[in-house]
Amino acid sequence: MESIEKKLREEAKRLLAEKKVDVIVGYEKGTLPLCSTPCFISNSEDTDRLVWDFFCRQNLAKYVHDLLFQHKESQRNVKPEEKTKKVIGVVARGCTSRSLIIHLQERQYHRDDVVIIGVPCTGYVAQEKIADRAGGEEIREGRVEGDKVVVKTVSGVKDIPLRDVIADNCLTCRFNNPVISDIMTATDAQPMSPDQEYVQVDEFGKRPLEERWAYFTGEMSRCIRCYACRNVCPSCYCKVCFVEQSQPRWVGIGIDETDTQVFQIMRMFHMAGRCVDCGACVEVCPMGVDLRRFLKKLDKDGFELFNHRVGAVLDEPPPLATFRDTDKDEFIFEPE
């Protein structure tokens, strides 16, 4: 991981010095222990701030879209001959690169607007899991040593096996190496175990209907509608989100529980064929709502019904924007 970090800094420095990119979106050390936060570097002397470790959680594709979108807006009233181009360099692991592919498929920007610095990924540490293992105590210090995480809390120092605290979505990740990249910082990482991908979804789908509904409503009753899941999601980029539309008002803003359920159903359904399972929404949820269980179902259906892996191929259209004559139609109602 140190060698990746070193190479990453070198490449970032070179790209900035050669003016190949205007800004590098990457991760830097966070202010809290066991935490790395997104950072934006536009000066080649600052590239030493870049880090790559087990605590790089967020999907950076979100910022690429935001920055390019802001730039596009700022160019609106500029004379054609004075228009400038902005190129964003981004540190991308598998899921980030897939999110970028989705943006490109959906024509949000051009391929040459972004320089992808690929990093092979071995998963990130889930905040909730590590908090659980620390017994809910405040983590004062922490670091990774080999295959364990050493955590210092009030009651002493604890060793936690790294494998136990890696996020669920990383453990079953199919694309831990970038799908597309301009520069690779290291050779490909070892594959995770993607054959376990849908175990949880299959198990849940077999439960009785009422039990599934009870679980769904139980999870959604915890949702406080802070919209953090929406704000962090790289595939959620509508200028006006349906929850904020007032003509018509799609979702009530009161405390009615069905409004929350409907909001979540629709936000998740918007992810059909677009969710790359980066786990960002789960990581940021302050209430720990189990969103992934439902999002993964859409991912599974997309693959089983349309043979489409989200963000795996650049030239492929999104599954709900196209069709095939061979699409299954058993679900179509036939009257007697």
Place this chain on the structure above:
Amino acid sequence: MAENRLNKGWEPKIVAFCCNWCTYAGADLAGISRIQYPPSVRIVRVPCTGRINPFYIVKALQEGADGVLVSGCHPGECHYLTGNLSAKRKFAMLKNFLSYIGIEPDRTVFTWVSASEGERFARVVQGVTDAVKVLGPMDKLAKRI
């Protein structure tokens, strides 16, 4: 729910999203041919099934529909050539997703009815009404205030 099911007076409310070019005409034909079918459907005319945002369906369920019927042109007969085919993909995923989170699959029904199939439209409505009657009133996701 069991009590409700025994409620003699209860009749299901079904929102039917009908394509302007086929099913809506089919429903019209059923009417002018004086074919009897349950009065449970409330028809919403849409230009094409491809125009239907899945949100309409979820929203109808939230606003008190006991079932939602979506009906468009048979594959290959779309007025806009392929609107119904891309709609089919959306509906397949929506139906799966709603039943995955625990909403009875029989409450969301998708079918094709052409302009000349007035009799088929009546049978579809009969079929959906019967299925929803078995399930009883929609108590999940329905907004009460």
